[in-house]
Amino acid sequence: MEATMNREVLKQVIFDQHEVIRHAKIVPRRYHLDPQGNYIITGLRRAGKSTLLYSIARDLVEQGVAWERIIYLNLEDERLAEFSLADFQDIVQVQSELSDERGYYFFDEIQNVPGWEKFARRMADAGERVYITGSNATMLSSQMASTLGGRYLVRQVGTYRFDEYLDARGQAHDMRALYTTREAGAIMRLFDRYYRFGGFPEAIRFEQPREYVENVYQKVLLGDIAARNNVRNPAALRVLMKKVAETVRSDISYSSLYNTLKSVGFSIAKETVISYLGYAHDAYLLFSLSNAVSRFVDQESKPKYYFSDNGLLNLFLYNRDTALLENQVAIALRDAYGEGLHYLKSPKHGIDIDFYVPDAGMAVQVAYSIEGDARAREVGNLVKLHHVDASVTSFVIVTKDETETIEIDGIVIRVVPAWRYLLELAGA
Incomplete structure (x- = not known):
């Protein structure tokens, strides 16, 4: 294809994208972007990265920027299937043909173009305004950071938080709503719908969103993980993800997962299991929490894995409401506390804490209900922690529906329903 034809195709793609942006339904998200910054926006596929870019573009137009200065390319558009690193220069030329003023560049799913980071650095060095999205954490690797030289700020986008989900559904969640019987x-x-089907923005319009979530999962598994990493045994990868889903709420070792796969007929090396888990992490399908037990002199233990959206986890589970509840709380706490979130399991002290944030002095247990034996177990673990770690001052048990205040052994434990706790975290 000749260069001039390339530019005509690029113009068509750009103007078609303008129409998409004009008519997109945009729910305000929680992410603040500095208007003077260049950004790399990463996160799970279909979590809302593109819509965030649409919002930025529309804000620019409302501020008086002409549409001709908005250069938006979705690099998963089939018309750009042959797009290569050399074609980025055509984008700059197209922009100068469309406007005498400098443009605002938006590159969606840029990781599809090998070597993109060299172009991104050149654009930043030239003082251009650039926004980039990608669905793979390798975009944030140390090597990539070195190439980009700190020229871009980073935002990781997740699926809807519960407050955003309510906004998208048109449901108020202010103080009045929380204390009005009908609104509450x-x-x-x-x-109930959110924690079963997750928070993918586009899934809201489906009466039964499971099929939509399944399609996203297959795209992540087969495209973002298997194809991108040349996985030679996708069947083993599928079974591994199923086994990880079955371990949610429990710490698990690589050896255990390796032996589980071996027992069902997959003879892959333990190093391959570790690689597959790394690929799933890089694609934002999974995240893991480490054991903070080293604070108590015990040896570092095994990770706990969670899925980045409850809709994904629910594809694998049947009648596992407690696992879904804990996974949802894990997502919300990680969003609030990032790398500061751990779990705590210490055989030495007989302590098993679901979520532990040392810097915030907080411990959180998750139980579908604290009726019966669960009450003594959950309360007992928090009391034991109190005796071991005096820095913990906030003790919470998150349940499905129960509310209570427990005063015991010198501490106060809040028992709070998950829906309210997620809204509290969002407002923190």
Whole structure:
């Protein structure tokens, strides 16, 4: 294809994308972007990265920027299937043909073009305004960071938080709504749907969103993980993800996962299991929490894995409401506390804490209900922690529906329903 034809195709793609942006339904998200910054926006596929770019583009137009200065390319558009590193220069030329003023560049799923980071650095060095999205954490590797030289700020985008989900559904969640019987009931009903089907923005319009989530999962598994990493045994990868889903709420070792796969007929090396888990992490399908037990002199233990959206986890589970509840709380806490979030399991002290944030002095247990034996177990673990770590001052048990205040052995434990706790975290 000749260069001039390339530029005509690029113009068509750009103007078609303008129409998409004009008509997109945009729910405000929680992410603040400095108007003077260049950004790399990463996260799980279909979590809303593109819509965040749409919002930025529309804000620019509302501020008086002409549409001709908005250069938006979705690099998964089939018309750009042959797009290569050399073609980026054509984008700059097209922009100068469309406007005498400098453009604003938006590159969606840029990781599809090998070597993109060299172009991104050149654009930043030239003082251009650039926004980039990608669905793979390798975009943030130390090597990539060295190439980009700190010229881009980074935001990781997740699926809807519960407050955003309520906004998208048109449900109020202010103080009045939380204490109005009818409104609170509506919030609880929506939470039941949210924690079962997850927070993918586009899934909201589906009466039965499971099929949509399944399609996203297959795209992540087969495209973002298997194809991108040349996985030679995708069947083993599928079974591994199923086994990880079955371990949610439990710490598990690589050896255990390796032996589980071996027992069902997959003879892959332990190093391959580790690689597959790394690929799933890089694609934002999974995240893991480490054991903070080293604070108590015990040896570092095994990770706990969670899925980055409950809809994904629910593809694998049947009648596992407690696992879904804990996974949802894990997502919300990680969003709030990032790398500061751990779990705590110490055989030496007989302590098993679901979520532990040392810097915030907080411990959180998750139980579908604390009726019966669960009450003594959950309360007992928090009391033991209190005796071992005086820096912990906030003790919480998150349940499905129960509310209570427990005063015991010198500490106060809040028992709070998950829907309310997620809204508290969002407002923190």
